[in-house]
Amino acid sequence: MSYSNFSLEEVKQKFNLKTIENSGIFADIEPIESSDLLQTILQDNLPVAIASNSEKARSEMIIAPILVELKRHFKDEINLFSGVNFTVDETQDLNGICDFLITHSTEKLIISAPIIILVEAKKEDLNAGLGQCIAEMVAAQIFNQKENNNISIVLGVVTSGTNWRFLKLEGDTVYIDLTEYYLSDLNKILGIFCSSVDQLKKM
Structure with missing residues (x-):
């Protein structure tokens, strides 16, 4: 078994997690203006990704440029890993490939604590990716603790590139935002990412 095999119900039971499901958990966060470069990249890439309609195309052409924009915003304060074995x-089935993983570390070649954000790409049904993403967030929490970095929050995202769903793991509680953000909300999506990184940096 691996991260991809977990359903929401299974991950809750296995790791004794509580879930709080509300709309607008991140609603008060201020948007961040996207760069002209990102807007141009997405304008060029979006028709190709939508036409291909594969998880790989959406991941490479829509999701990755947005996460690179986040990396650019924070320069060397954070690092982005794509398609890594984590x-x-x-023994707890916390193994497998993570689509995207973001650390607050200067290390570029290896994954170093703290891991602060996990992003899981899905072609269509975002709900189907919740269990997998939460399992990865639990793994990040354990990884951070093993490295003596007791950061209390891990952000999770399940996205098709055009639709974005945000989660937050704090202790044994998972907050699931029932609001879906769309690519037309790009500045809001960037705002949620940036605000979360800023909050986690203070810890």
């Missing part, structure tokens, strides 16, 4: 504890 095995934390095989």
Whole structure:
């Protein structure tokens, strides 16, 4: 078993998690203006990604440029890893490939604590990716603790590139925002990412 096999119900039961599901959990966060470069990239890439309609195309052409924009915003304060093997504890089925993983670390070649954001790409049904994303967030929490970095919050995202759903793991509680943000809300999406990084940096 691996991250991708977890359903929402299974991950809650296995790790004794509580979930709080509300709309607008991140509603008060201020948008961040996207760069002209990102807007041009998405304008060029979006028709190709939509026409291909594969998870890989959406991941490479829509999701990755947005996360690179986040990396650009914070320069070397954070690092972005794509398609990495992130095995934390095989005995608990916390193993497998993470689509995107963001650390607050200067290390570029290896994953170093703290891991602050996990992003899971899905072609269509975002709800189907919740269990997988939460399992990865739990693994990040354990990884951080093993590295003596007791950061209390991990942000999670399940996205098709055009639709974005945000989650937050704090202790044993998962906050699931029932609001879906769309690519037309790009500045809001960037605002949520940036605000979360700023908050986690202070910890």
